[in-house]
Amino acid sequence: MNPVTAGIIGIGLLILLFLLRMPVAFAMALVGFAGFAFLTSPKAALTLLSRDIFDTFSSYPLSVIPMFIIMGTFAFASGISRRLYKTAYTWTGQLRGGLTIATVFACAGFGAICGSSTATAATMGHIALPEMKKYKYDDKLATGTVAAAGTLGILIPPSTVLLVYGILTEQSIGKLFVAGILPGIILSIFFAATVALLCWRKPSIGPPGDPTSWKEKLRATTGIIETLILFLLAIGGLFLGWFSPTQAGAIGAGGALLIGIGRRQLSWRAFFDSGKEGLRTSCMVIFIITGAIIFGHFMAVSRIPFVLADWLGGLPIPPMAVMSVIIFIYFIGGFFMDSMGLIVLTIPIFYPLVVKLGFDPIWFGVIIVLVGEMGVITPPVGVNVFVIKGIAPHVPLETIFKGIFPFLVALITMTILLMVYPQIATYLPNFITY
Amino acid sequence: MLDTFEKIIRRISDWFEWIGLAAMLLMMAITCIDVVGAKVFQWRLFGAIDAVMLSQIVAIAFAAASVLILGRHIQVEFFISRLPKRVQAVIDSLVLLLGLGFFCLIIWQLCVLGYSFQTSGEQSATADIPYYPFAYAIALASIPVCLIFLLELIKSIGRITQK
Numbered sequence: 025m026n027p028v029t030a031g032i033i034g035i036g037l038l039i040l041l042f043l044l045r046m047p048v049a050f051a052m053a054l055v056g057f058a059g060f061a062f063l064t065s066p067k068a069a070l071t072l073l074s075r076d077i078f079d080t081f082s083s084y085p086l087s088v089i090p091m092f093i094i095m096g097t098f099a100f101a102s103g104i105s106r107r108l109y110k111t112a113y114t115w116t117g118q119l120r121g122g123l124t125i126a127t128v129f130a131c132a133g134f135g136a137i138c139g140s141s142t143a144t145a146a147t148m149g150h151i152a153l154p155e156m157k158k159y160k161y162d163d164k165l166a167t168g169t170v171a172a173a174g175t176l177g178i179l180i181p182p183s184t185v186l187l188v189y190g191i192l193t194e195q196s197i198g199k200l201f202v203a204g205i206l207p208g209i210i211l212s213i214f215f216a217a218t219v220a221l222l223c224w225r226k227p228s229i230g231p232p233g234d235p236t237s238w239k240e241k242l243r244a245t246t247g248i249i250e251t252l253i254l255f256l257l258a259i260g261g262l263f264l265g266w267f268s269p270t271q272a273g274a275i276g277a278g279g280a281l282l283i284g285i286g287r288r289q290l291s292w293r294a295f296f297d298s299g300k301e302g303l304r305t306s307c308m309v310i311f312i313i314t315g316a317i318i319f320g321h322f323m324a325v326s327r328i329p330f331v332l333a334d335w336l337g338g339l340p341i342p343p344m345a346v347m348s349v350i351i352f353i354y355f356i357g358g359f360f361m362d363s364m365g366l367i368v369l370t371i372p373i374f375y376p377l378v379v380k381l382g383f384d385p386i387w388f389g390v391i392i393v394l395v396g397e398m399g400v401i402t403p404p405v406g407v408n409v410f411v412i413k414g415i416a417p418h419v420p421l422e423t424i425f426k427g428i429f430p431f432l433v434a435l436i437t438m439t440i441l442l443m444v445y446p447q448i449a450t451y452l453p454n455f456i457t458y
Numbered sequence: 459m460l461d462t463f464e465k466i467i468r469r470i471s472d473w474f475e476w477i478g479l480a481a482m483l484l485m486m487a488i489t490c491i492d493v494v495g496a497k498v499f500q501w502r503l504f505g506a507i508d509a510v511m512l513s514q515i516v517a518i519a520f521a522a523a524s525v526l527i528l529g530r531h532i533q534v535e536f537f538i539s540r541l542p543k544r545v546q547a548v549i550d551s552l553v554l555l556l557g558l559g560f561f562c563l564i565i566w567q568l569c570v571l572g573y574s575f576q577t578s579g580e581q582s583a584t585a586d587i588p589y590y591p592f593a594y595a596i597a598l599a600s601i602p603v604c605l606i607f608l609l610e611l612i613k614s615i616g617r618i619t620q621k
Contacts, residue, residue, distance in 0.1 A: 045538045046553045047531035054560050074567035078593055081518050082511045090482055090517065267493060274489030300475060303482050307521040308530050362532045
């Protein structure tokens with residue numbers, strides 16, 4: 025059988041296994057192993073299977089993932105997120121829709137020390153939703169905002185999705201992280217503007233909270249100091265070339281731990297629980313990367329990525345039209361799959377094409393994170409929406425999905441803006457050498 | 459009988475997760491000590507990178523069973539959940555059987571890899587730590603994963619035969 029045909033059948037089988045609810049990591053590893061065995065030899069595939077597992081689990085570049093993940097879980101356990109929300113709330117709470125605006129900025133702030141959109145949405149959901157309920161905010165606005173703003177966690181550095189993208193494509197983690205900063209800030213402003221616009225059109229959905237004095241505002245500002253310290257230490261150290269990505273994550277995790285101990289907020293139980301939470305997420309992510317690597321070997325011997333790159337690259341259409349098709353595929357794929365799964369699955373297929381078409385890999389990383397963000401808030405597999413549903417069980421899923429819609433428009437606008445002005449993502453990485 | 463089997467697997471997975479947690483905290487501690495040592499005292503922790511790499515093997519492998527029990531792996535849910543319960547159980551059984559077979563294969567191959575490391579004396583680059591115990595460790599940590607697949611398979615078959 026032609027390797028390309030075998031590859032296409034393999035992709036079909038993989039989609040079938042996904043639909044049959046096999047975990048994405050296992051399905052990719054299984055199909056990758058079987059396909060590699062078919063195209064080379066069973067003996068070679070068996071050797072590759074154990075070698076890939078051992079090499080991926082022991083990969084030093086991958087150790088950045090657990091480090092940045094536990095930085096986020098320790099930061100949460102240390103109460104940093106709660107103080108961050110209080111600061112944002114004191115500054116904007118008295119405005120119309122102020123609590124939701126505070127939620128957006130608190131999510132952006134927490135995104136600067138946590139690399140997961142689900143964790144950001146869950147953390148801020150637990151803090152912000154009860155407050156918004158107290159002030160009789162509209163459920164659609166409140167839940168939609170937290171679910172959408174939670175996605176800032178994977179755009180603003182550190183970002184687990186950008187980490188995985190960087191590892192799979194061998195791009196600089198530092199450059200990818202810094203590339204996410206400007207789009208993250210602009211998107212936060214877009215989200216806040218969306219809230220302001222919605223509340224301006226219908227003031228009853230976001231009544232203003234209690235006014236605060238300037239003294240209170242200034243005092244509350246100390247709540248961002250810890251986040252700022254952690255961000256400057258870990259991410260700043262990475263940008264300045266002081267630390268390797270793994271070292272930056274470990275220093276950030278250690279710093280979050282010290283803050284929790286110093287503030288006497290971190291009990292032994294919270295320490296172990298947050299550690300286990302970080303371990304579980306890390307395990308899930310590293311398993312999925314292992315599956316993607318095994319699947320990637322199958323794709324390489326099937327030659328599909330290269331044939332696809334040659335075919336699409338030779339079409340008489342502008343590269344941006346091809347890119348629009350790729351983005352559309354990610355957008356549709358995001359409806360059915362988690363962003364991490366989608367990215368690790370498609371990178372071995374699309375990345376060679378993107379490079380061949382002459383697009384900046386750093387810019388492409390930010391673009392697919394943005395499109396992936398849409399995936400985590402759109403039905404039927406909107407992970408963030410399910411997280412918010414878990415925190416606010418009284419709000420119907422349909423209401424949360426409806427609440428998402430205006431923010432989806434903001435995300436699409438941001439993506440188009442980034443396609444028209446790629447410098448938004450590519451300008452800052454010029455200053456990074458690591 | 460099945461309940462006792464489940465309790466035993468959960469307990470083993472729980473112990474293994476503690477081992478994984480200890481390894482992950484060790485990764486963090488080693489890296490922090492190495493960085494602070496290098497930046498502040500001009501002193502590097504010997505074999506720090508090797509220790510982090512090998513600790514990561516233990517951390518990830520030993521957390522695998524708990525992650526599977528807690529359903530933390532990414533799955534595509536929207537299709538199966540629309541099917542009748544019995545059809546779901548049939549499909550689940552097939553998928554679990556595939557998973558069980560695949561992980562048995564992984565255990566076998568990791569033992570083969572471990573043996574090849576043992577006979578060839580392959581070691582880490584700096585600290586000369588032998589690799590073979592870690593290949594065996596992944597195989598060992600995959601045993602509860604197989605047992606979870608087996609348990610879920612038995613449960614799933616039970617759901618098919620249920621009236």
